[in-house]
Amino acid sequence: MGASLSEPTDVVVIGAGIIGLSAALALRARGLSVMVLDREGPAAGASAGNAGAFAFTDILPLASPGTLRKAPRWLLDPLGPLSVPPAYAPRILPWMLRFWRACAPERVRRATEAQSVLMDLSRAALEPFLDATGTRAMLRTDGNLQVYEGQAEFEATLPGWQVRADHGIAFTHLDAAGMAAIQPGLSSRFTHGTFTPGWFSIADPKDYVLALAERLRAEGGTIERAAVTALRPTADGVALLTQAGTRRAAQVVVAAGAFSHRIVRSLGEQIPLETERGYNTTLPAGALDLRTQITFGGHGFVVTRLSSGIRVGGAVELGGLDRPPDFRRSAAMLRKAKSFLPGLNTEGGRPWMGFRPSLPDSLPAIGHAAATRRIVYAFGHGHLGLTQSAGTARLVADLVTGAPPAIDLAPFSPQRFR
Incomplete structure (x- = not known):
């Protein structure tokens, strides 16, 4: 009581x-x-x-020059990694200006x-x-694999990895064969990767x-x-x-x-607290032989193995606390995940949306x-x-x-x- x-x-x-x-x-x-x-x-x-x-x-x-460079491309896709519902844009403008200054x-x-x-x-x-x-x-210690589509996307991440190296964070850059040894079944569109064992x-x-x-x-x-x-x-x-x-x-x-x-x-x-509305779909445990968490950074989502299933989720929708969920975002990530991991069984998933305080x-x-x-x-x-x-x-x-x-x-x- x-x-x-x-x-x-x-x-x-x-x-x-x-x-x-x-x-x-x-x-x-x-x-x-x-x-x-x-x-x-x-x-x-x-x-x-x-x-x-x-x-x-x-x-x-997240507030960084790299995000600013990606934001215009992401915002063109209403179901992409970053979106702002048009009706909410006037309310979030002061927060966005602070975010821009923080970059x-x-x-x-x-x-x-x-x-x-x-x-x-x-x-x-x-x-x-x-x-x-x-x-x-x-606690699990399976690490994390970040994957990149081509040499240019990989090289664009190198300054960030240098910052991590300067702070003593261990990682290994990989080619396609190295990625396959850690996580079989990735699409051939991903040519480079970085594995972080301390994740x-x-x-x-x-x-x-x-x-x-x-x-x-x-x-x-x-x-x-x-x-x-x-x-x-x-x-x-x-x-x-x-x-x-x-x-x-x-x-x-x-x-x-x-x-x-x-x-x-x-x-x-x-206090200028905003809401990153995150979306995901949790698939049954047998949906994929997933051996490490995979981050598809260019697309703003991850695929994670949990005891409750395989979770496909991420992205940022800056839409406040009161708008109803737009589960088309969960479905869009799931479609991408299927194309990136052809062996993924996308049936029987449970969609979800939650608020990240930002x-x-x-x-x-x-x-x-x-x-x-x-x-x-x-x-x-x-x-x-x-x-x-x-x-x-x-x-x-x-x-x-x-x-x-x-x-x-x-x-x-x-x-x-x-």
């Missing part, structure tokens, strides 16, 4: 996705009483339908450095976190998040379904306004993913609210929520308990967009 409407809690975490539940467990480990509130319950959003990758090598921000080379360099530091922390924190939560058996994955992201929820309950935390509509700092804590009444906590963590900016508006903060510079917001240090923000991880979950959980626990943060949080300040 959890606490009564008036009973105080040490920390209320808003959000039962991968970031919220990881943070809740880290806070429980430091001896705090924790309640998680979520509008739908555990693993109801992007934490359930993602590709399941711990993409620690993915240090290059300046010096800003990209700083964002890459910050992302690398957070990735290093998250990689170091992951396996201890899995051990502490009893989920280590779900981990989880057996199934939904099962993982649900396991974390059960672990939190077993350790004395509570999880309740409630939509938080506003936050009000008080003399001794924070009041959380919900449709069921008012909750009270000494401290609050906002980890509500793509809905976070709506909650923090009640504190007078306007900030213009591709970095999350991790830090205190402007209004009070009793409220901590942890949202805006884009497509890296699972990847950065263990590191973010440690940082949230540091902020809530007053410990020195494990890394410099200035690049992730929620107030950096003022």
Whole structure:
């Protein structure tokens, strides 16, 4: 049942996705009483339908000159890797302008450095976190294969691989024969590839998040379904306004993913959080003999082996929270995947759409609210929520308990967009 409407809690975490539940467990480990509130319950959003990758090598921000070069071609295809519904374009224009500014080379360099530091922390924190939560058996180490159509596309990626090499990330460039040795059955249109062995994955992201929820309950935390509509700092804590009444906590963590900016508006903060609407189709487990995750970067999607099946998904639709799903996007990716992997059986798939919370510079917001240090923000991880979950959980626990943060949080300040 959890606490009564008036009973105080040490920390209320808003959000039962991968970031919220990881943070809740880290806070429980430091001896705090924790309640998680979520509008739908555990693993109801992007934490359930993602590709399941711990993409620690993915240090290059989406906001980059490379994305700007590709964007015009992508935007010409309404079902391609990047789309903006015409009716939503006026609303997203301010965000797009911030994104364009974030693509300046010096800003990209700083964002890459910050992302690398957070990735290093998250990689170091992951396996201890899995051990502490009893989920280590779900970890897979199959690597990732990025494939390219021709010499020109391959060579265009080399500066990015040099940046990764400078940060100590291991990879191997491959020709067609080398790719076939790792993943048989690729179309001959893919002539070059890069294999990254340090790319981990989880057996199934939904099962993982649900396991974390059960672990939190077993350790004395509570999880309740409630939509938080506003936050009000008080003399001794924070009041959380919900449709069921008012909750009270000494401290609050906002980890509500793509809905976070709506909650923090009640504190007078306007944080430019947008929604990358991601699409996928999950096929039955026998749909393909898939031996590693494959990234089709020129087409904006991946193919992943999960315990629940073969997942084909990705792309970015900047369309907000309220538009209905356009599952033609899932179908378009599936058709491409079939042509790229001729042995793929595309029958019996389940389409899905979810919201990835995205900030213009591709970095999350991790830090205190402007209004009070009793409220901590942890949202805006884009497509890296699972990847950065263990590191973010440690940082949230540091902020809530007053410990020195494990890394410099200035690049992730929620107030950096003022």
